[in-house]
Amino acid sequence: MKQRPKILFATFEAEPFAKTGGLGDVCGSLPGALNGAGCDVRVMLPKFKTMPEKFRKKLEHVTDFRVDLAWRNQYCGIETLTLDDVIYYFIDNEYYFNRDKLYGYGDDGERTAYFSKAVAECISFLPGFFPDIIHCHDWHAALAPVYLRENFNDDSKYGAVKTVFTIHNLKYQGVFPGFYLGDVLGLDNRPNAASQLKQFDAVNYMRGALNYSDRLTTVSPTYADEICTDFYGERAQDIFIRRRGILTGILNGIDNKKYDPGTDKDIYLNYLADSFDKKSENKKFLQVELGLEANPGIPLIVLISRLTEQKGLDLVVRVFGELMQENVQFAVLGVGDKKYEDAFRHFTGLYPGRVSARLAFDEGLSRKLYAGADLLLVPSLFEPCGLTQMIAMRYGTLPIVRETGGLNDSVRPYNKFTGEGNGFSFTNFNAHELLDTVRGAVRLYFESRDKFEALARNAMNEDYSWSASAKKYAALYKDMLK
Numbered sequence: 171m172k173q174r175p176k177i178l179f180a181t182f183e184a185e186p187f188a189k190t191g192g193l194g195d196v197c198g199s200l201p202g203a204l205n206g207a208g209c210d211v212r213v214m215l216p217k218f219k220t221m222p223e224k225f226r227k228k229l230e231h232v233t234d235f236r237v238d239l240a241w242r243n244q245y246c247g248i249e250t251l252t253l254d255d256v257i258y259y260f261i262d263n264e265y266y267f268n269r270d271k272l273y274g275y276g277d278d279g280e281r282t283a284y285f286s287k288a289v290a291e292c293i294s295f296l297p298g299f300f301p302d303i304i305h306c307h308d309w310h311a312a313l314a315p316v317y318l319r320e321n322f323n324d325d326s327k328y329g330a331v332k333t334v335f336t337i338h339n340l341k342y343q344g345v346f347p348g349f350y351l352g353d354v355l356g357l358d359n360r361p362n363a364a365s366q367l368k369q370f371d372a373v374n375y376m377r378g379a380l381n382y383s384d385r386l387t388t389v390s391p392t393y394a395d396e397i398c399t400d401f402y403g404e405r406a407q408d409i410f411i412r413r414r415g416i417l418t419g420i421l422n423g424i425d426n427k428k429y430d431p432g433t434d435k436d437i438y439l440n441y442l443a444d445s446f447d448k449k450s451e452n453k454k455f456l457q458v459e460l461g462l463e464a465n466p467g468i469p470l471i472v473l474i475s476r477l478t479e480q481k482g483l484d485l486v487v488r489v490f491g492e493l494m495q496e497n498v499q500f501a502v503l504g505v506g507d508k509k510y511e512d513a514f515r516h517f518t519g520l521y522p523g524r525v526s527a528r529l530a531f532d533e534g535l536s537r538k539l540y541a542g543a544d545l546l547l548v549p550s551l552f553e554p555c556g557l558t559q560m561i562a563m564r565y566g567t568l569p570i571v572r573e574t575g576g577l578n579d580s581v582r583p584y585n586k587f588t589g590e591g592n593g594f595s596f597t598n599f600n601a602h603e604l605l606d607t608v609r610g611a612v613r614l615y616f617e618s619r620d621k622f623e624a625l626a627r628n629a630m631n632e633d634y635s636w637s638a639s640a641k642k643y644a645a646l647y648k649d650m651l652k
Contacts, residue, residue, distance in 0.1 A: 178301035182310035203636035217260035240356035286313035309344030312379035335383035344375030389555035390576035394419030423636035436537035456542030460526035477506025482549030488601040563629035
């Protein structure tokens, strides 16, 4: 194609406007990289109350119209602004989006259905831009491909629009009571929709996108294979197996400008791979801030994560006593399930000066942990992609990961014979396999510090920017429009 493919991202999150996790990181960074790779990508998301005021002041009204959602008739405004050469559109509806947080309401199924239908209907109202492809992200936007095909397939212009659906985390699919099909979605008189959205006696939004979209992607090659199995497939493996030919895994990236130890204002002292000795200074400052013994000669292991079962914390808790028999320090940053928060509070009291738990979400402190730590623990049960291991490597902190999803695709385990690699890994979801891997990393730290630091510099020199991923997405789009 000579013309730049026109792509409209549909997402509930995009940093810096709205973010609760990795989805916001991806949809905030990938569009700019895609524009650099020869696409014309614009982003559509709700106009949330939580949007920073400095952006709200810059919004310009584009148009407004009405959206029917079953028996409801709702206002829909479109507002826009441009940031870093990316054009963003915001769906304005105060009834659904003028709230104190993005999710967690009893009508989330209605709010997301409205957003999806508004996306499908609004594309004819965007001045000077009619997308070739609508790229929908996660279950919040999963109904857009359904509405596009069910309501507009007879329109030749709409019928030419292709759809891509990206699964960021299959665990969350948007499952609601069966009556939603008619009372909320207004699709009870559409047999195809009914058959492809129903899951037992419930309605599953994501299954709609999985069945209706022209292409399916997920956020790492390994995860694309894993979700075709019973263990990882979350009851959707039948669809992935049937549609394996249109399923692609493309590894996420990170924003190298945002995560740069050479310029990061949140860390104590800036450094690069060729000034790696300054990393130990960051470590000393961090130890003092966390209440740990200020000794840069002790390896510091950190865990920066949501504290949930998915993150493999049962393994950590199971062998924590044995782990602390090693000459190490351990720091945790995150919030989540009470049982894990309580466990790390207990360990902090049990090992004063050696264990620190900051049970909070603190972006600034997370940067200090990346910069000051020696090792990052990511023992996930499953991990579609994971960004924390890539960020850690950028700061010269070596990840210890379980070989699943994007962790498997981004971390190459240390080879003691060649010195190659960028971290450490273990295969099975087993607490003592994790412990043995940690012990191997600690042993390398004490017995061959030069090799440990060479491995850390290897990690710093890895390129996990968005450029490689953007090229793969751009190739996917162009292939769809041949």
